[in-house]
Amino acid sequence: MADKILVTRSSMPDYEEYCEEIKGLWDSHWLTNMGAKHQELQTELEKFLEVPHVVLYTNGHLALENVLAAMNFPKNGEVITTPFTFASTTHAIVRNGLVPVFCDIDPVDYTIDVTKIEALITDKTCAIVPVHVYGNICRVEEIQRIADKYGLKVIYDAAHAFGVRYKGVSSACFGDASMFSFHATKVFNTIEGGAVCFKKDYLVQLLNDMKNFGIHGPERVEFVGGNAKMNEFQAAMGICNLRHLDREIGKRKAVMERYRERLSGTEGITLCPLQADVEPNYAYCPVVFEPTLFGSTRNEVFAALAENGIGARKYFYPLTNTFDCFHGAYDINNTPVALHISKRVLTLPLYADLSLEDVDRICDVILRCKNGK
């Protein structure tokens, strides 16, 4: 049988390049706590993302938890968000003692449906946490208009949107803050890692203290913080990977174009269209299978791919508002579009080094599923 194809494969610099980057650590013996590599990556990212402030984290989830905590919302405050996302988004809200209020998604790009936000606002609403899902940019202008009208904060889960631009503006610049994930599976990785990006100066010290136990100075601990610092080896990986980002995104683009060539136009298959005014990062290749037209269900396609040694992902299934841990607290019928898509979507293998021959192999298996063949 041909080699297995996994759904993703982490981008890595050459071995020698990484070794060169970490060499100095054997001289300094400074391994974490905002060392030289951490500072260098932070500066590089502020430049690359064209945003005044970047605070680095050991992962994206803790970045999101901390920035929500930094907003100091009242306990049990309501946060409008979507269930068509990774567990992290909803968990960050709940773990802050806040209440997620689930809004449905747009049927075309799967971001929050802005026409349904205002009906969910109550006197307890304190924020909107939209997700740039698959790297698709949310309706940022309309979200800001609503937030301004009702005095709400907007924190973007931009985990998928690293390097994406909308109308020429970096995805790091919208709302009150944006969280990025630099997990191994993301377009840009620091092994594990993440960041909060924002414009307001006051958040810099607060977030830096929060990720370091609330320690403000050598003899001063101002609040009960946790530990979420990025270490020097993570930062060094980021410095290397950032050098090759353009090339990596270019290769992802070629893969994505091959998928489009092979799959678009097939009855019952929907590929997520490119958004107007958006420079994409080709983070994911979501495909929606409509069984009545395609002749096979998403689960049948998933099984056929698995039989052929190809890993796809039911991403995002199940919806976060159906998770066992919430014991049915949320009515999933409030988000019918999200439910519909989550039952039909598969993300196909997509990474910079995926060969076009492998893309053809994947598409052959999918097209053989047409009409249950």
Ligand SMILES: *Cc1c(COP(=O)(O)O)cnc(C)c1O
């Ligand atoms: C990856 C991801 C996160 C969390 O990132 P980690 O770095 O793995 O903690 C949050 N939200 C979304 C949508 C993600 O895909």
